Amino acid sequence: MSRQPLSLFTPQSADVVIVGAGVVGALVGQRLARAGVSVLVLEAGPRLELWRVVERYRDTAFKEDDMAPYPPTAHAPHPQSSPDNDYLQQMGPEPYNAGYIRAVGGTTWHWTGQAWRFLPNDFRVHALYGVGVDWPVGYDTLEPWYYEAEVEMGVSGPSDGSLGSPRSQPYPMAEQPLSYYDRRIKEMLAVDGLHLVTEPQARNSRPYDGRPTCCGNNNCSPICPIDAQFTGAAAVRKAEAAGAVVLANAVVYHVEAGAQGVIQAVHYKDPYGQSYRVTGKYFVLAANGFETPKLMLISTSGRHPRGIGNSSGLVGCNLCDHVGTSAYFYGKEPLWPGRGPMRLSCLNDLRDGPFRAQHAAVKLNFSNASPYPLVARELIAEGYTGTALDRRIRDLSSRRVTMSSFLEQMPVRENRVVPSATARDALGIPKPEIHFAIDEYVRRGAAVARQYFDRIGRLMGATAVHHGSGFAGNNHMTGTLTMGNDSATSVVDAHTRSHDHPNLFLASTGVMPTTATVNSTLTAVALGLRAAAQIQSEL
Amino acid sequence: MSEMRSASPTGDPAEPAISRRTLLAATAALAVAASVGALGLHAVGADQPTSPELDAFLAVSRRLTGKEVLDPALGARLHAALVRAHPDLPRAVASLEAWLAENAGATGPALAHAPAAERETGQRILRGWYLGLVGEDHAAECVAFESILAYQPVADQLVMHTFCREAPGYWAEPPAAVRSATA
Numbered sequence A: 001m002s003r004q005p006l007s008l009f010t011p012q013s014a015d016v017v018i019v020g021a022g023v024v025g026a027l028v029g030q031r032l033a034r035a036g037v038s039v040l041v042l043e044a045g046p047r048l049e050l051w052r053v054v055e056r057y058r059d060t061a062f063k064e065d066d067m068a069p070y071p072p073t074a075h076a077p078h079p080q081s082s083p084d085n086d087y088l089q090q091m092g093p094e095p096y097n098a099g100y101i102r103a104v105g106g107t108t109w110h111w112t113g114q115a116w117r118f119l120p121n122d123f124r125v126h127a128l129y130g131v132g133v134d135w136p137v138g139y140d141t142l143e144p145w146y147y148e149a150e151v152e153m154g155v156s157g158p159s160d161g162s163l164g165s166p167r168s169q170p171y172p173m174a175e176q177p178l179s180y181y182d183r184r185i186k187e188m189l190a191v192d193g194l195h196l197v198t199e200p201q202a203r204n205s206r207p208y209d210g211r212p213t214c215c216g217n218n219n220c221s222p223i224c225p226i227d228a229q230f231t232g233a234a235a236v237r238k239a240e241a242a243g244a245v246v247l248a249n250a251v252v253y254h255v256e257a258g259a260q261g262v263i264q265a266v267h268y269k270d271p272y273g274q275s276y277r278v279t280g281k282y283f284v285l286a287a288n289g290f291e292t293p294k295l296m297l298i299s300t301s302g303r304h305p306r307g308i309g310n311s312s313g314l315v316g317c318n319l320c321d322h323v324g325t326s327a328y329f330y331g332k333e334p335l336w337p338g339r340g341p342m343r344l345s346c347l348n349d350l351r352d353g354p355f356r357a358q359h360a361a362v363k364l365n366f367s368n369a370s371p372y373p374l375v376a377r378e379l380i381a382e383g384y385t386g387t388a389l390d391r392r393i394r395d396l397s398s399r400r401v402t403m404s405s406f407l408e409q410m411p412v413r414e415n416r417v418v419p420s421a422t423a424r425d426a427l428g429i430p431k432p433e434i435h436f437a438i439d440e441y442v443r444r445g446a447a448v449a450r451q452y453f454d455r456i457g458r459l460m461g462a463t464a465v466h467h468g469s470g471f472a473g474n475n476h477m478t479g480t481l482t483m484g485n486d487s488a489t490s491v492v493d494a495h496t497r498s499h500d501h502p503n504l505f506l507a508s509t510g511v512m513p514t515t516a517t518v519n520s521t522l523t524a525v526a527l528g529l530r531a532a533a534q535i536q537s538e539l
Numbered sequence B: 001m002s003e004m005r006s007a008s009p010t011g012d013p014a015e016p017a018i019s020r021r022t023l024l025a026a027t028a029a030l031a032v033a034a035s036v037g038a039l040g041l042h043a044v045g046a047d048q049p050t051s052p053e054l055d056a057f058l059a060v061s062r063r064l065t066g067k068e069v070l071d072p073a074l075g076a077r078l079h080a081a082l083v084r085a086h087p088d089l090p091r092a093v094a095s096l097e098a099w100l101a102e103n104a105g106a107t108g109p110a111l112a113h114a115p116a117a118e119r120e121t122g123q124r125i126l127r128g129w130y131l132g133l134v135g136e137d138h139a140a141e142c143v144a145f146e147s148i149l150a151y152q153p154v155a156d157q158l159v160m161h162t163f164c165r166e167a168p169g170y171w172a173e174p175p176a177a178v179r180s181a182t183a
Helices: A023-034 A050-059 A106-110 A120-129 A139-153 A180-190 A232-241 A288-298 A372-382 A386-399 A440-459 A521-538 B020-034 B052-065 B072-085 B089-102 B116-131 B149-154 B176-182
Strands: A013-019 A039-042 A089-093 A196-198 A245-247 A251-257 A263-269 A275-285 A322-330 A343-347 A362-367 A400-408 A416-424 A430-436 A465-467 A504-506
Touching: A013 A023, A023 A039, A023 A106, A023 A139, A023 A232, A023 A521, A039 A232, A039 A275, A106 A232, A120 A139, A139 A232, A139 A521, A180 A196, A180 A343, A180 A362, A180 A440, A232 A245, A251 A275, A251 A288, A275 A288, A275 A521, A288 A416, A288 A430, A322 A440, A362 A440, A372 A386, A372 B116, A372 B149, A386 A400, A386 B052, A386 B149, A400 A440, A440 A465, A504 A521, B052 B072, B052 B089, B052 B116, B072 B089, B072 B116, B089 B116, B116 B149
Parallel strands: A013 A039, A013 A275, A039 A245, A089 A430, A275 A504
Antiparallel strands: A196 A343, A251 A263, A263 A275, A322 A400, A322 A465, A343 A362, A362 A400, A416 A430
């Protein structure tokens, strides 16, 4: 039985109740609060302090694990791999090791700020190439919302058309200058007709929105120590400044629907297990592509035995990510990666084309992360000591070129997240159970990426290209709340409103029907802002 | 409304305050980074604890790293952590010292030619000095960050992760090593 919140200062109701204080939920909250709407944001996890995260990073033995500086709480656990906390229940056949953060600010505490728009063709892959599904909205509809998202997030990028996504206005900030390393790669690849572009990124190239200019601390992920990179935590500050109330450690575990499917309330538990009920006129679920479907699926009732918003049976299904591969080599020239932000450029040639009928499209990224710890570790393992070790660290660190691919995975119903029937967290809430397979479409794309890794290595004078084994996830969880015009084949409509509940909107990467080749945050924010405007127009 | 606080206390475990060590080390690293060409060696303190085992560990460390001067505070911390993880370290250090003395002229990946036990001991010690890491897998422990030796060979070209020492956009220019090589 839920109580009303006890504190006089804790609202029991708001015009709009948002579940999840990540980048999307916070910017939805900000937009509505600015318009004078009362907004309450319920966040399962705690508040984090930037300096503490930086210190945790410096102190951890697991510097390559982006989750290490973000230890999970007992009441709102999230995946942890060093050591594994057994949160995600992996049912295979492939593991899907998502690394999301349940905290005020959400997972963009540890992103690299890549803030991409889709290509116009990305919204129509079924019509054009006979694969995946088409979106119920097109690029032109989304363009103004992309721009609003770029302004709110503070995106710097090239406005010269090189990225392939038409713009009505230039980026809010000029692009980050390429590092010497990225620029030389660009020059060497251009000789063979390959096109490297500067990535658009939510990272300041000038002081912006109260945050400083990036000065190249080379630690974008797991934490930008100076706040030059936009995060959900900055979004939360903006939302609170606009008047939204953000309640941390409020773990929503039930969404309550009334007659005609109207959502009446959400119920949350505090860390001690006490339940509270919060009512509202509109509800926005913005708890990422895993926790949102999980919450909907555990919100069962007599009226909604399959959970909230799940008349289609598709909540949690169609899980897609950018399945990733990687490679590195030592080029001929010392280029000194590690100067500036951790990622600045990518190959823009494999993101679209008729080949998408046959294999996954690819974004091929160049890492500008400083490699010296990794190089030292490898050399010590090889047996180097003393001055030979130091000489090799310097030489190899100056010449290492590291690449990764994002492969577009197409939606398959069987790839899904469901609440575990057996595994529960400390509050008794089911843990997410993941079913995940990687199909031949992606594997053929990986083979193409591999050819390009080798070709780039040859162009840069490498004697050997070292290919990573297996596939990596990239925490871009899409498809699990898929958007469409047909309520039988999708969870939300073109405004991300639930087909089943007139006052329920979903704001998450999960609503994206396909994942294209680019990082998903900007698109999720653009869709969220559009949903916020729709809610505002109805209040 | 904006003054509202969380309805419940955080479930986070108590956090240690930032340590004096961390502050001192960060300050030292920044000071070092600011001085051109410096290699980040901390001043040798006169009040460090000592013992025959620690002395032997520091001696073999000097031989392994090829450095005459090593930070004694880090050395003591590293030694203590290694002994915790590997109680037989003093014996292993002695046999590694003997092998290194016999193979002083080895070039290239010298430890690749050592017997497994000596190689493992040497790599453990180097991993401590160069990466600040002791222990394996999930028992791994971080004993150093700003003072790791892996940074020294690149300190004149690259910032240490999380630190900043030049103006925004500096990275567009060729690095000093490239400029001097082509000058």
